[in-house]
Amino acid sequence: MAPRNSRFMRLGRKEIWGVPLLILTGWVYASMSLLLDVVLLNSWSPYWILIFIATFGEVVVLAWVFRVQILNRLNIDSVVLNVVVAGLLGLIKNVTVAPLAINLGLLDDPLWAFRVFGGFTLGAGIFLFAGLALGARTEHTAAMAQLTQVQSTLMALRNSSKARLNEANEGLARSTRELLLPKLEQLLELVRDKGDAGSAVANLRELIQNDVRPLSNELSNTAVALADVSVDLTEAPKRYKMFRPRVELRGLIRPNAAAISNGLGALLLAYAILGAPRCNPVFYLSFLSWGLVWLAKLLIPAGLKVSRDMAIWSLFVIGTAMFVPLYLVELGEVETPAEPWLLLIMWPGSLVSIAAFAFSESLDRDRVAVRAVLESENRALAHDQALFEQQLWLGRRAWQFVVHGTVQSALTAALTRLQSEPQPEQYILNRVAEDIERARKALQDVPTRNIDLPDSIAQLKATWRGICDIQTQISDRAARALKNNNAAAQCVNEIIKEAVSNAVRHGEAKVVNIAIDRHDDFSLEIQVSNDGIPLRAQNKLGVGSRLIEELTTDWTIDSSKATGLTVFKANLPLQRG
Numbered sequence: 001m002a003p004r005n006s007r008f009m010r011l012g013r014k015e016i017w018g019v020p021l022l023i024l025t026g027w028v029y030a031s032m033s034l035l036l037d038v039v040l041l042n043s044w045s046p047y048w049i050l051i052f053i054a055t056f057g058e059v060v061v062l063a064w065v066f067r068v069q070i071l072n073r074l075n076i077d078s079v080v081l082n083v084v085v086a087g088l089l090g091l092i093k094n095v096t097v098a099p100l101a102i103n104l105g106l107l108d109d110p111l112w113a114f115r116v117f118g119g120f121t122l123g124a125g126i127f128l129f130a131g132l133a134l135g136a137r138t139e140h141t142a143a144m145a146q147l148t149q150v151q152s153t154l155m156a157l158r159n160s161s162k163a164r165l166n167e168a169n170e171g172l173a174r175s176t177r178e179l180l181l182p183k184l185e186q187l188l189e190l191v192r193d194k195g196d197a198g199s200a201v202a203n204l205r206e207l208i209q210n211d212v213r214p215l216s217n218e219l220s221n222t223a224v225a226l227a228d229v230s231v232d233l234t235e236a237p238k239r240y241k242m243f244r245p246r247v248e249l250r251g252l253i254r255p256n257a258a259a260i261s262n263g264l265g266a267l268l269l270a271y272a273i274l275g276a277p278r279c280n281p282v283f284y285l286s287f288l289s290w291g292l293v294w295l296a297k298l299l300i301p302a303g304l305k306v307s308r309d310m311a312i313w314s315l316f317v318i319g320t321a322m323f324v325p326l327y328l329v330e331l332g333e334v335e336t337p338a339e340p341w342l343l344l345i346m347w348p349g350s351l352v353s354i355a356a357f358a359f360s361e362s363l364d365r366d367r368v369a370v371r372a373v374l375e376s377e378n379r380a381l382a383h384d385q386a387l388f389e390q391q392l393w394l395g396r397r398a399w400q401f402v403v404h405g406t407v408q409s410a411l412t413a414a415l416t417r418l419q420s421e422p423q424p425e426q427y428i429l430n431r432v433a434e435d436i437e438r439a440r441k442a443l444q445d446v447p448t449r450n451i452d453l454p455d456s457i458a459q460l461k462a463t464w465r466g467i468c469d470i471q472t473q474i475s476d477r478a479a480r481a482l483k484n485n486n487a488a489a490q491c492v493n494e495i496i497k498e499a500v501s502n503a504v505r506h507g508e509a510k511v512v513n514i515a516i517d518r519h520d521d522f523s524l525e526i527q528v529s530n531d532g533i534p535l536r537a538q539n540k541l542g543v544g545s546r547l548i549e550e551l552t553t554d555w556t557i558d559s560s561k562a563t564g565l566t567v568f569k570a571n572l573p574l575q576r577g
Helices: 004-012 019-040 047-074 079-103 112-194 197-220 255-274 280-299 308-331 338-343 346-419 426-444 453-463 476-483 486-507 545-551
Strands: 246-248 305-307 469-474 511-520 523-530 554-559 566-573
Touching (some): 004 079, 019 112, 047 079, 079 112, 112 197, 112 255, 112 346, 197 346, 246 308, 246 346, 255 280, 255 338, 305 308, 308 338, 308 346, 346 486, 346 545, 453 486, 469 476, 476 486, 476 511, 476 523, 486 523, 486 566
Parallel strands (some): 469 511
Antiparallel strands (some): 246 305, 523 566, 554 566
């Protein structure tokens, strides 16, 4: 739910100055003109229609100029400015009515004081009620649109990720094979058919230096990040209802705000119809109305949820209860047959004062639910994006192991054999051909790489033995998740290797503790703490950060003066299902 002050801050939104506000304002002004200028003054004439069209048209033009030329150009959001301008527009309309009506013989007394004060108050009051409701609706609509966009992106990612990964891996395989296989075929021809050791040596050197090594480095670089997902949906995103079907009735009632706004409106209306001092009872009876609304609120059980139809009828009853005391007392003050009917205008005023705040409150509560769903969907989107980039990285990594490992090793062995003798014998050429064939076969097969994480951790400890003591704790839940998940095991291995390397190289750490736990059903939490030199701010994004960004959904690294430890934390996404 939005904080109380933020509800009034939405009155500063420039989006309020739109067609719905003009329609509502036009309806109110038309009703008030009919009742006060026509019925109360008994001045029936079609000229009032022309006066209304002219004066309200003036308001529309000025409102448009204010919105387009001031608010939009200067990008201003001001509650005070909006309310004051709304009041001034109401004042201008009322003041303009007087000379037109006098010139047309419809009025004798312009009632300047009433038209100035009443016009400003009415304009500001309309904007207050409409702004609260329209501002809340604008914010709620924006939240719904944001939710729909996130859902669309998420569905597009899920629908296309498998095809995009296959396309990326196939393209990687195709480009790698197209680059290396023809040159391997030429080498085989030189070795097998021509026995040209000299040319073979030169071609091997060139292939290793100019093709294999650069390609290996390229494959080890960062994967292409998923910055944008084109929304091409085979099914529409789930549609959440704009409004929840059931609402907490008690929470919709705002006694203080409703009583104050209703009291002021009723007092102004009674003054316009009855004048002073006959309107004075309205002021005193406003306190009774306030008490009745509070009583109604307190009588409703906390947490009681009702249908929206029931809520509307309940608010109708409460609004009517606000109106009845004011009306009954004022009936004793009427002097003309028209005044009782005119005083009935206080009834819709009471209903509006209750409904406007209830509508705003309802949308704020609905938006809390929407925001909760949005946060959940954003987490899911971040998870799937990270998982996509993780899978893309693993595909590139697998080919990097083929090129850097099998292919480069085989070609290096072939080059070494050819360089061992100036004129290598046939059995050496045959071994060289076998080396090249091994490299060629590796490129033709789909690369797979399995990893034994416990063995890799043991190798990591052996690598840094005597330099840094590495301790590991893997929870049972995490171990079960990693047991049959080769992709996750590879990612964990790369992350902890990078974290340990940075701790030793940059922090001169002597003790490193690695803890791996199951964060939730779809992620692992990796924590690596060390006793090295405290982290400097400029080192937070050091070597390997791109790797970590690709493999994780989020990560942090912080140093604590209290413990003397630098702690790295990362969440690694796991495949759903």
